[in-house]
Amino acid sequence: MNDKKQLLSAEQVDFLTEMMNIGAGNAATALTQVLQCRVDIIVPRVLVITDAQELSILTSPSLPVVCARMGMVGDVSGGLFLIVPEEQKEDLIRLAERAMTGGGQSWRAGITSQESDDLKLSVIAEISNIVAGVFLTAVHDFCKLNIYHTVPTVATDMVQALLDESLVRLSRQVQHIIVIENEFMVEENLIKTFLVMVPSVESVNILVNSIGQARMAMVKDGG
Amino acid sequence: MQNKIEVSMGKGAVTAAPHVILSSGLGSCVVVTLYDTERKLGGLAHIMLPDSSSLNGYHPPYKCADTAIATLTKELRSMRASPRNMVAKLVGGAKMFLSSDDFSPGVGKQNITSVKRILKQKRIPVIGENTGGNYGRNVEFYLDSGKVMVRAIGREDKEI
Numbered sequence: 455m456n457d458k459k460q461l462l463s464a465e466q467v468d469f470l471t472e473m474m475n476i477g478a479g480n481a482a483t484a485l486t487q488v489l490q491c492r493v494d495i496i497v498p499r500v501l502v503i504t505d506a507q508e509l510s511i512l513t514s515p516s517l518p519v520v521c522a523r524m525g526m527v528g529d530v531s532g533g534l535f536l537i538v539p540e541e542q543k544e545d546l547i548r549l550a551e552r553a554m555t556g557g558g559q560s561w562r563a564g565i566t567s568q569e570s571d572d573l574k575l576s577v578i579a580e581i582s583n584i585v586a587g588v589f590l591t592a593v594h595d596f597c598k599l600n601i602y603h604t605v606p607t608v609a610t611d612m613v614q615a616l617l618d619e620s621l622v623r624l625s626r627q628v629q630h631i632i633v634i635e636n637e638f639m640v641e642e643n644l645i646k647t648f649l650v651m652v653p654s655v656e657s658v659n660i661l662v663n664s665i666g667q668a669r670m671a672m673v674k675d676g677g
Numbered sequence: 678m679q680n681k682i683e684v685s686m687g688k689g690a691v692t693a694a695p696h697v698i699l700s701s702g703l704g705s706c707v708v709v710t711l712y713d714t715e716r717k718l719g720g721l722a723h724i725m726l727p728d729s730s731s732l733n734g735y736h737p738p739y740k741c742a743d744t745a746i747a748t749l750t751k752e753l754r755s756m757r758a759s760p761r762n763m764v765a766k767l768v769g770g771a772k773m774f775l776s777s778d779d780f781s782p783g784v785g786k787q788n789i790t791s792v793k794r795i796l797k798q799k800r801i802p803v804i805g806e807n808t809g810g811n812y813g814r815n816v817e818f819y820l821d822s823g824k825v826m827v828r829a830i831g832r833e834d835k836e837i
Contacts, residue, residue, distance in 0.1 A: 510685065515685070515701050516813075516815055518830055609774055611704075611773060612701070612702045612815075612830065613702065614702025614704065614813070615702050615703055615704030615771070615812075615813025616704060616774075618686065618703070618704040619705040619772075619773065619783065619784050621686070621725075622725045622784055
């Protein structure tokens with residue numbers, strides 16, 4: 455077989471989940487302010503993927519999604535994606551619209567459908583900015599790593615089609631992709647998001663070592 | 678009885694009429710179909726990378742263009758397909774994100790170039806193509822006719 459191996463132990467994945475739980479809590483607080491309504495979180499699921507095939511555990515490859523692609527720079531470089539299934543995109547946009555207009559006149563009044571589509575994508579880009587920012591802050595707080603994300607580029611299509619170029623990089627070298635599946639309860643709407651971190655080959659070890667050290671420090675401190 | 682065979686990313690399959698081979702969620706990946714027009718048999722590969730020489734150690738045969746096309750033709754020959762009657766069709770090789778800070782041609786373009794070069798060496802004509810652009814595709818390959826249907830979100834279905 456091939457020489458790919460799991461770099462993170464089961465305990466380290468648990469720790470990562472704990473870290474992302476804090477990130478999700480921060481994201482819910484941020485979304486509460488943006489959407490001006492109550493946002494609850496369901497405990498996130500963290501998956502570390504070492505083979506492109508494993509993506510199918512999460513979703514069907516042709517699931518229509520909206521995806522914001524960002525870059526990671528700083529202590530860890532690579533790619534960062536925020537994915538929202540197409541069927542929940544409209545809910546999210548409707549909630550954002552309500553918050554911004556205070557329930558008054560639609561912002562889409564008097565604009566073309568192209569302008570309306572552009573506006574929707576920019577709402578998704580803005581929410582991606584916020585969510586990515588708070589998750590990276592959680593990584594910083596636990597692991598003392600400074601990671602920044604670049605401006606998002608948003609596209610709507612089938613999930614595997616949007617990710618395959620990044621997944622292809624997996625097969626070139628041993629690499630890890632971290633998928634954080636989050637569910638937010640926004641009033642009665644369940645909004646599912648996937649945050650996908652693709653650390654570059656040069657920085658995957660930095661990330662893994664920092665997670666290991668942070669976990670050990672926490673075990674020593676609190677038991 | 679018509680069977681539908683689903684081929685996932687980096688995999689391939691060969692079969693005969695009247696079956697159908699499907700592959701979905703193509704972005705920068707390229708699907709190659711080979712079809713023996715006389716015997717009505719063929720195969721499909723969902724290729725991820727242009728070249729296997731950049732990989733170390735073991736890799737699945739259908740992952741890279743060079744080994745995928747070699748495996749497909751070998752499998753088809755063992756089913757008594759004739760290389761003389763073989764025709765190829767290509768789908769995929771998109772660049773999904775158009776951002777202002779990225780001027781690289783992307784893996785999709787490299788995949789298409791590589792597949793075309795290899796098919797030319799093997800003297801297999803490319804008789805249909807739906808490649809490039811910035812959108813994802815689903816593929817259905819009908820072995821009774823050699824027809825390939827390409828479906829994309831928000832676009833009309835294309836037959837090649």
